[in-house]
Amino acid sequence: MEEKSRGRSRGANGPWKTGDYEYHLKHDAAKNLLGLVLETYEDLHGEPPKELFIHGQTYFNDEEWDAFCEAAPPSTNVIGVRIRRTGGETKLFRDGDYPVLRGTALLLDHQTAYLWTTGYVPQLDTYIGPETPNCQSASNRDPVSASKIDPLGAELARRCVVLM
Incomplete structure (x- = not known):
């Protein structure tokens, strides 16, 4: 290790x-x-x-x-x-001067989500980046267990701002 x-x-x-x-x-x-x-x-x-x-x-x-x-x-x-980078084909916008909050997750279903690991940081009152942030794609390995306990959504909810 x-x-x-x-x-x-x-x-x-x-x-x-x-x-x-x-x-x-x-x-x-x-x-x-x-x-x-x-x-x-x-x-x-x-x-x-x-x-x-x-x-x-x-x-x-x-x-x-x-x-x-x-x-x-x-x-x-x-x-x-x-968890994989996307090609920037999915963007999320919000009202105001700053982009989406870092840590935002958009749950598509019990197995798939988009996660923004860059974005506006309220504690710093800024966004460190030149353009609208790209998201990452997160998907669960096992759709059977995902449908029973929703681990991806639960984990993202513990760590992120979640949009449903």
């Missing part, structure tokens, strides 16, 4: 590229990585997490996803989210 902070862990960079900017782990590597993350979490908190959000810029393939689910204890709900 390279980075451990506030209950978040990050794996090391490595030779996992499979094609056009898609990186995937083999079953054992994915299972070992998540095992290290869960071990660290349990060392810090004394119990496994109730929910584990795994996010990346690529879709998790079945081999990775199966390994992540195997590594997690039955009491931990594993949720995979893909």
Whole structure:
């Protein structure tokens, strides 16, 4: 592990590229990585997490996803989210002199949302940027679990200004 902070862990960079900017782990590597993350979490908190959000810029393939689910204890709900830059085709405007608030999320359904990670920051009373911010696209890996518990919407609601 390279980075451990506030209950978040990050794996090391490595030779996992499979094609056009898609990186995937083999079953054992994915299972070992998540095992290290869960071990660290349990060392810090004394119990496994109730929910584990795994996010990346690529879709998790079945081999990775199966390994992540195997590594997690039955009491931990594993949720995979893909967050990618968009090409600027979706813009959100608001009244006034400043663009959308940084942290705004537009929930399209229980599985998909747009998220603005740049924008107006009220605490600074400014927007640091030359043009209207672009959003990022966020989608849930598992539509079945998403429809049952709405993890993407719940996570975004905890972290963002959510528009429904």
